[in-house]
Amino acid sequence: MIGSHPFSLLVNPRHGIPGVTVLPAGGFRRAKAAITGWDGYAPTPLHDLDALAAGVATLRIKDESGRFGPGSVKALGGPYAVMRLLAAELSRRGVAGAATAEALADGRYRDVTGTLTVTCATDGNHGRAVAWAARRFHCRCVIFVPGAVSQGRRDAIAALGAEVVPVGGTYDDAVREASRLAAAENWLVVADTAYPGYTETPREIMQGYRLMADEAADQWSGDPPTHVFIQAGVGGVAAAVSVQMRTRFGTAPRLVVVEPDRAACLFASARQDALAAVPGGLETIMAGLACGEPSLLAWQELDRAAAAFMTIPDAAAVDTLCLLADAGLVVGESGVAGLTGFFLAVADTTARADLGLDAASRVLCFATEGVTDRSLYDTRLKSRQR
Structure with missing residues (x-):
């Protein structure tokens, strides 16, 4: 689907070990009742990407580009x-x-x-x-x-x-x-x-994010997803998705957390089995994910709930951004990271085996933002058209 790019994959040895309750159910009920009552609220669409499924049974993406005024989760x-x-x-x-x-x-x-x-x-x-x-x-x-x-x-x-x-x-x-x-x-x-x-306050914010995953579960048809690829910065959105997938489906999908390779604080934490910060300038075109220190609450969830952690390069994200544009979906650079992780993993024999991706897999991704800087977005599209 996209070009060949280097990536890193870390299968989480702690996956499935019971942990603390980070987001209580009552908090989500309050958040959902409040947000769904706001003027302008409507569920965002869940798109089938059958033409891009790359050897799995189902590939779908939840599109947050039209979420209220800001156009993101x-x-x-x-x-x-x-x-x-x-x-x-x-x-x-x-x-x-x-x-x-x-x-x-x-x-x-x-x-x-x-x-x-x-x-x-x-x-x-x-x-x-x-x-x-x-x-x-x-x-x-x-x-x-x-x-x-x-x-x-x-x-x-x-x-x-x-x-x-x-x-x-x-x-x-x-x-x-x-x-x-x-x-x-x-x-x-x-x-x-x-x-x-x-x-x-971060807990309240994460409870709000859960609504995106809750809508996706409502919109999902057929057998439930087997895999979720979700991007992360400090990890709040990824952890919220993790909690809601586990809440909504009897068997939780395998959750793969995807980060830019220059700002992969959750990957580093998973490798060290402890909260870890990454140094440097964190330069990445996936600007919304350019975070060097994980959120404590997010890590408490993802440490044991994530099946794997991935890092991806900027060039791969640009390929995916352009691929989606060709398919009529306008998604920002940070919003394509999870889908990019899927494309790279499904094309790699070892990663497919490690993640249990096969012809029967059903994959859910989230386009967590629309275009956040039109000039930069247009420049990146043009660079791939040359």
């Missing part, structure tokens, strides 16, 4: 957390006991929410989603971006009314700067990466 997580944080602050101040998303959106608490600031770090999608939520729920927003974030992605966040603050260094440096300034200014942090002492 992140619109399910960050905005839900913003809503919860604002409602909690209104309750703490005695303004409203249980402010709903509708009440926040119609501006009835604007006099208070307008004095509040939400903040986070981002490589693009999460910050855009938080900025969208801040505009929707009438609060101020400050987004910290590492130097590698393109101007187009910065402009998309600023267009939603957020203040964009560049930070020298990587995404993880931006996370630390957002946390530092938030503590000094009494801002509300909406980080999607969990660390010791900061877990509840």
Whole structure:
């Protein structure tokens, strides 16, 4: 399907060992009830990719490019957390006991929410989603971006009314700067990466992400999927998908976590059997996955639930991006990583055997973002057309 590219595959020896409950069922029920009631909510499509199935029985991809305004799965997580944080602050101040998303959106608490600031770090999608939520729920927003974030992605966040603050260094440096300034200014942090002492907001964000996988399970027809290939940055989306696949299907599909080879912190953690950070500038065209430190909550799930971890090069992701464009699907660079992992694995005899991929396999992937920088996307398409 795509060209020959080097990749790394690590079969997880801890797969299937019982672990801690990271995302309780009650939290997901609350998130689903809230998000499905928002104005503009609709399930995103699940596409059959029969022509690209590459020797397996079924290949399908869940397309998040039309998810609310931000056009990515992140619109399910960050905005839900913003809503919860604002409602909690209104309750703490005695303004409203249980402010709903509708009440926040119609501006009835604007006099208070307008004095509040939400903040986070981002490589693009999460910050855009938080900025969208801040505009929707009438609060101020400050987004910290590492130097590698393109101007187009910065402009998309600023267009939603957020203040964009560049930070020298990587995404993880931006996370630390957002946390530092938030503590000094009494801002509300909406980080999607969990660390010791900061877990509840990332947990709420991950509960929102579960809705994507829940919809996919509703939309799936025929025998259930045998494999899921899902991309990861800090791991929140991958862990949310893992939990929901296990919840919805009697036999959980084999979950393969796919990362850029220059920003593979979960792969490194799996290899070391402990949370591990990866050094360097984390330069990758899969900008939304350019993370050097895993989320604590995500790792607690994936350490034992993931069947395998993969790393892929940028060139392979570009091949997949172009292949999908030819098929009429417009997906951003980070959104094709899981499918790219599948294409590379299914074409390799050893990887096929290690993952149990065969003619009866049924594979689910997730296109977690639409185009996040049109200029860069068009340039990459043109580079493959020459």
